[in-house]
Amino acid sequence: MIKRGIYSCAFPPHEGPSKIPADKPAHQLNSRQVLHKYWARWSRWHKYQPLEHIREYFGEKVAFYYAFIGHYTTWLVPASVMGVGVFVYGCCTLRDNVIVQETCHSHNEFKMCPLCDDKDSESCKYWYLSDMCGYILISYLFDNHGTLVYSMFASFWACCFLESWKRQSAILASRWDMVDYIEMQERARPEYTSKCTEFAEDPITGLIEPHFSHAKRLPRLLVGLLSLLFLMFLSVCCLLLMLLFRAVVTAAMFKNKLFRSAALSVANTTSASANFLLVLMLEYLCYYVAFGTTEWEMHRTQTEFENQVIIKVFLFELFNYYLSISYTAFFKANLAGKPGDYNRLFGSRFVECLNGSCMFELTQYLAIIFIFNQLFAQASELLYPKLCLLLHRGSVGFPAEQKNSSKQWESDFALIPYQNGLFWEYLEAVMQFGFVTLFVPAFPLAPLFALINNLVEIRLDARKLVLETRRPRPERAQSIGIWFSMLKFIAYLATISNATLMAFTSEFLPTTVYTMLYNKGLEGYKNFTLNFAPPNTTSEPCRYNGGFSQHQHSEFYWKLMAARIILTLSFQQVVFAVSRLVSWAIPDVPSQVENRNQRQKYLARKSLIDRDILGRRFKRVDFFA
Structure with a gap:
């Protein structure tokens, strides 16, 4: 009816004004005022959420989201403490690290090959490894011996968090009488019934209903x-564009002596910022494409429709956000090439990693994407509703003085419509969970930033829901739905990515093998890892970061490769085994809740039996009468 233009909108009204009277006691406030006072205030950031009031006012579906985000935020506390601990450990052991000291005090010992191709030009100079002392210092803060411990902890943390949420979800479903709630009887979408041209008998109800065949x-x-x-192809094109941009910026800045030491950092920062903007553009494009194609696919129920949109957008977001990050983590170090044989993209050299491994570049990239994403989301949550509110009131011609109209529906009509449900909120939380678990060894401070963001996010969303939007139509739900499967998938990927990252990207294993074979104090490690440029490829002898290519087929090379394979497999198998053990040892439903559910089912069956017996007795009395 709304799409046909018969009605302009339809919404349940709020239960009175949101403004809290100063002279009213708490028990005389309406439900909206209670939520405003005890939930939608910044001063309540450290308090638990009033889930029962949220559920009573907005319905179980909204309440489950805020229960999940609150539970997730609580679990971010131990992850944040552990991440800060790893960072502090790096700060405390920085001065004692031999690699850092050798690099910073090497002076003119390690002459490095130019990062640009103009070897005959005066602007393209050779440089010394000691020029990158600050770069090496910061790199060690995030890539030290505590990183392996934290990567294991993050994988176990993700497993335990999901198990804990399953139990909490079961408790809430039992408390809210949602245990036996099923969506079998969900009505067909109006868009589905209006576009179907065929009819068929429903195998469950036996009724003739609109039907769209699977063949069509x-x-x-x-x-x-x-x-x-x-869309994924467009994302790959954006990655190539970003790599080309980074190579051009690096070469241009390296030619300037003043910016030479910061060339890679500036190039990484600017390219990551540009990539973030491209990621955002593709994100919104994907939503509209996914929504349009799913609408055309003719799914019968709203749940089926939403699940298809969620799957499409989630898969693309996973690919879109983590494509460039995966390239930096696993491929960048091996694509640069060597003097005389550099790999190129449209004529520009691939940028190499200055420290041999690309761990610092990965840290920098993760921090920029993650923090910028959170800042953009918070700014959108804060400013977008207010802008929509002004535009909405102007478009409907609603007088400003009628904002406080005596009729509640008139006051609510001036508010912005509640659209897209909780789709963007869930997507933001799931992608944040990915940043907190995937590639977390490179950025152990991610849980801390996520914790701060969520404390603000909860109150910001609460204010928007209570004060700035129309009241959503209450919907029932048994859990957070398909989003939990997305979280499990990310946790599974996190174990694989963290194991691979620690084995092939971090400096942990190369330094460990070096201490076993050559020097327990790591003296000479930097000289060992730097390769000499092949003869006749440069105008002067120089070194370059080529990994351990000069040590191929040596004892060190094979032992390092064996250690990497062993660490990758053992890391994954230990985490998966412990995860299965935790899942087996901790039941999804607490015993008290299970007993309560069985008790309710027993009472329901007993009531039906008693009613059936009572009905038979009345029939018998009527028969003898």
Whole structure:
């Protein structure tokens, strides 16, 4: 009816004004005022959320989201403490690290090959490794011996958090009488029934209903899949564009002596910032493409429709956000090449990692993407509703003086419509969980930033929901739905990525093997890792970071490769084994809740039996009468 223009909008009204009277006691406040006073205030940031009031006012679906985000934020506390501990450990042991000291005090010992190709130009100079002392210092803060411990902790933390949430979800479902709630009887979407041209008998109800066959839906599903693949192709193009941009900026800055030491850092920062903007553009494009193709696929119920949109957007977001990060973590160090044989992209050299491994570049990239994403999300949450409110009131011609109208529906009509449900909130939380678990050894401070963000996010969303938007239509729910499967998938990927990151990107294993074979104090490690440029490839002898290519087929090379494979496999298997053990040892439903659920089912069956017996007795009396 709304889409046909018969009604302009439809919404349940709020229960009175949101302004809290100064002379009213708490028990006389309406539900909206209670939520405003005890939930939607900045001063309540350290308090638990009033979930029962949220559920009573907005319904179980909204309440489950805020229960999840509150539970997740609480679990971020130990992860933040551990991450800060690893960072502090790096700060405390910085002065004692031999690699840092050798690099910073090497002076003119290690002459490095130019980062640009103009070897005959006066502007393209050779440089010394000691020029990058600050770069090496910061790199050690995030890549030290505590990193392995933290990567293991993060994988176990993700497993335990998901198990804990399953139990909490079961408790809330039992408390809110949602245990036996099923969506089998969910009505068909109006968009589905209005566009169906065929009818068929429902196998469950036996009723004749609008029907769209699977044979007709399959080609449309393929079109949706191709659309998703095309968006992923655009994401790859953005990555190539970012790599080209980084190479050009690095070469240009390296030619300037004043900016030479900061060339890579500035190039990484600017390219990561530009990539973040491209990621945001593709994110919103993906949502509209996913929504349009899913609408065309003709899914019967709203749940089926939402799940398909969620799957499409989630898969693309996972690819879109982590493509450039994965490149930096696993491929960048091996693509630069060597003097005389550099790999190129459209004529520009691939930028190498100054420290041999790309751990610091990964840290820098993760920090920029993660923090910028949170700042953008918070700014959007803060400013977008207010802007929409002004535009909405202007578009409907609603007088400002009627904001405090005596009629509640008139006051609510001036508020912005509640759209898209909790889709963006859940997506933001799930992607944040990815940043906190995936690649977390490179940025152990991510949980701390996530914790601070969520404390602000909860109150910001609460204010928007209570004060700035129309009241959403209450919906029932048994859990957070398909989003939990997304979290489990990310936790599984996190174990694989963290194991691979520690084995192939971090300096942990190379330094460990070096101490076992050559020097327990790590003296000479930097000289050992730097390669000499091949003869006749440069105008002067120089060194470059080529990994351990000059030590190929040596004892060190094979032992390092064996250690990497052993660490990768053992890390994954230990985490997976412990995860299965925790899942087996901790039941998804607490015993008290299970007993309560069984008790309720027993009473329900007993009530039906008693009613059936009572009905038979009345029939018998009527028969003899």
